[in-house]
Amino acid sequence: GDSVTQMEGPVTLSEEAFLTINCTYTATGYPSLFWYVQYPGEGLQLLLKATKADDKGSNKGFEATYRKETTSFHLEKGSVQVSDSAVYFCALSDQGYSTLTFGKGTMLLVSP
Amino acid sequence: DARVTQTPRHKVTEMGQEVTMRCQPILGHNTVFWYRQTMMQGLELLAYFRNRAPLDDSGMPKDRFSAEMPDATLATLKIQPSEPRDSAVYFCASGLLETQYFGPGTRLLVL
Numbered sequence: 001g002d003s004v005t006q007m008e009g010p011v012t013l014s015e016e017a018f019l020t021i022n023c024t025y026t027a028t029g030y031p032s033l034f035w036y037v038q039y040p041g042e043g044l045q046l047l048l049k050a051t052k053a054d055d056k057g058s059n060k061g062f063e064a065t066y067r068k069e070t071t072s073f074h075l076e077k078g079s080v081q082v083s084d085s086a087v088y089f090c091a092l093s094d095q096g097y098s099t100l101t102f103g104k105g106t107m108l109l110v111s112p
Numbered sequence: 113d114a115r116v117t118q119t120p121r122h123k124v125t126e127m128g129q130e131v132t133m134r135c136q137p138i139l140g141h142n143t144v145f146w147y148r149q150t151m152m153q154g155l156e157l158l159a160y161f162r163n164r165a166p167l168d169d170s171g172m173p174k175d176r177f178s179a180e181m182p183d184a185t186l187a188t189l190k191i192q193p194s195e196p197r198d199s200a201v202y203f204c205a206s207g208l209l210e211t212q213y214f215g216p217g218t219r220l221l222v223l
Binding site for chain 1: 116143145154155157160162168203205207209210211212213214215216217
């Protein structure tokens with residue numbers, strides 16, 4: 001079956017540091033890939049998505065590129081802020097299905 | 113800015129009581145999902161609907177949980193009777209095609 005594997009957290013960074021959160025997936029078809037973010041006490045928010053190989057999703061300074069050859073969708077940001085502290089979830093939706101398969105989430109803590 | 117709304121946002125109840133959680137999906141979305149989030153289990157899919165028809169509820173404990181969509185603007189999740197192990201945050205999400213949009217959640221505490 002489909003699965004998503006994320007790096008375990010917490011990831012602790014200082015403000016303005018470079019961020020990478022690794023995500024790899026296993027899927028039978030050609031999935032769409034997503035990053036969601038959950039701030040404390042809130043629901044999940046769609047951060048970015050990519051629907052086919054080599055697509056790059058981007059939003060609020062975050063980027064992720066759909067790499068079919070390495071089955072990866074790593075999240076990056078060039079300069080994190082304290083306000084980016086949250087839990088980040090990688091997810092996939094297999095072709096033809098509307099359900100999402102989520103990773104376990106990675107907590108990011110950014111200190112001033 | 114269209115959003116999924118959920119009520120109540122917080123609920124404290126005693127074991128054995130009925131709990132009803134409500135969700136208003138984004139207008140025009142044809143799929144609705146119910147999730148449960150706990151520290152131990154993470155995010156679990158409980159049930160989902162497409163065009164108001166239940167497609168999968170295999171993630172729900174059948175004996176006490178039920179999910180319905182009486183109309184296109186309302187989805188409900190009921191627990192009867194509630195147990196302390198049901199304490200969690202329950203999220204509703206709605207979607208069109210493959211992208212889902214989450215509500216703010218209902219934080220349930222069963223004493």
